[in-house]
Amino acid sequence: MTATPVRLKYEVKDLALAPMGKQRIEWAGREMPVLAQIRDRFAKEQPFAGIKISACCHVTTETAHLAIALKAGGADAILIASNPLSTQDDVAASLVADYGIPVYAVKGEDNDTYHRHVQIALDHRPNIIIDDGCDVVATLVQQRKHQLPDLIGTTEETTTGIVRLRAMLRDGALTFPAINVNDAETKHFFDNRYGTGQSTLDGIIRATNILLAGKTIVVAGYGWCGKGTSMRARGMGANVIVTEINPVAAIEAVMDGFQVMPMDEAAKRGDIFVTVTGNKGVIRGEHFDSMKDGAIVCNSGHFDIEIDLEALKGRASEVKTVRTFTEEYKLKSGKSVIVLGEGRLVNLAAAEGHPSAVMDMSFANQAMGAEYLVKNKGKLEPGVYSIPVEADQEIARLKLQAMGFTIDALNADQIQYVNSWTSGT
Known part of the structure; x- marks a missing residue:
């Protein structure tokens, strides 16, 4: 049977x-x-x-x-x-x-x-x-x-x-x-930098179909994901501002040629905001209040808590979907803020990762x-x-x-040298 x-x-x-x-x-x-x-x-x-x-x-x-x-x-x-x-x-x-x-x-x-x-x-x-x-x-x-x-x-x-x-x-x-x-x-050298860098911009473009050249993009966090996002945004012709809490990461961003400032200041200048910190409440109510009319906000960190959407909802008189994975929050002040992918990973919500x-x-x-x-x-x-x-x-x-690439290998003499402390000048 x-x-x-x-x-x-x-x-x-x-x-x-x-x-x-x-x-x-x-x-x-x-x-x-x-x-x-x-x-x-x-x-x-x-x-x-x-x-x-x-x-x-x-x-x-x-x-x-x-x-x-x-x-x-x-x-x-x-x-x-x-x-x-x-x-x-x-x-x-x-x-x-x-x-x-x-x-x-x-x-x-x-x-x-x-x-x-x-x-x-x-x-x-x-x-x-x-x-x-x-x-x-x-x-x-x-x-x-x-x-x-x-x-x-x-x-x-x-x-x-x-x-x-x-x-x-x-x-x-x-x-x-x-x-x-x-x-x-x-x-992290490749996935976080090259993967996140490319796919984040891919998600932004698919969701909005906007031109990045000439825009000011604020990247919150300069870890490997932030580095990749900043690099790719600059490559598309954007002006990039980095916000950080780590002084070493911040000075690296400066040395890489990016503007560095607190989010309180960056909020006034940015056209597009990308959070990649792994923390919560990176963009908060006071930042929404400072943003330009029509500012675009998105997240490429793992969880949807980097952008305080509850604070944004509390300031909104209307929320409507204007494109797929693109929502416009009409604020009581008369301005609007655009949120991509519900604040979730924009590269996977609006693109293919x-x-x-x-x-x-x-x-x-x-x-x-x-x-x-x-x-x-x-x-x-x-x-x-x-x-x-x-x-x-x-x-x-x-x-x-x-x-299709090959690299060199140490020869016996080189192996002996790097494992010895007696060799010198």
Whole structure:
């Protein structure tokens, strides 16, 4: 007697979107040779055999390749969205229909649905959590302590998530190892700088169709995401102002040729505002009061708390949608402020997120971080760990190789020199 197959559980917008999603997943794969090589190795070595993985990520064509690689490595994996506006519905449908991966993600899902999906991710009783913002991990620690013995560890790829994990460690709440994918050199140098820089401007342009040349763009935060956004905005002909709280980052922005000033002053000058700090309340009520009529405000930090939308709503007499993902707040003063993507990640809400070429390295780090946790099960103390240098450099080597570049190697004499303290002038 033939057993009845278990029906794949999922929650996506429409499975009929799968053919377009599969086509787009395959297109993204052209720019993701590193993850493809890791996927092929995983398929042979099966590092995740018997391992349950819950991944909370932006459900994009690039994330699809991470999910496919994990499944190829033997994982029992499910995927939920890490942001209500970042899901690409056709990709979610294709992962279910074409690749047999359970997905719980719908673009525009409300907060209740999002939190229900977080619970579904934990119902999976994961051994590994791949997180983007630390919501799944934080919910596990706060609400499901009885599942902690199941957990080998987590990987996290956002600045916001790493801040939360380190706070958990200080509070004694982090009782398992966490891999800091965000700070891998092949992640933040490229994903945060080149990925965020390009995709943020892409989202602004798609949402507004405005000319950036000649505009004054205020970038709040000069970390790697702020550096990339500022660089790309200047490349499009914009005048760039940077706001910062860190004096070292601020002087770096000055040395890079940008104007630096407090947000109180920048608010009076900017035409477009982009927050990329990972903190809350970066643009507040008093700043809206100072802005020009028609100022455009958006966020490329992980959570939608960098812009105080409640303060803006309290000053508004009317809110209306003027373009897709573009809302105009008519203020009681007579001015208007334009908000893009509901204050959520503009590059994913209004565009398609980072280009595949940079996510190739970011998700290679996620995949190898998860593998590292499994290989070192029971050997790592609770804490936040960096990606091993060897893995970081291997990802860079594979990327260079795929791009057709080769580099020098130290010869025996040079190796001896750099490992000796007796040689000198």
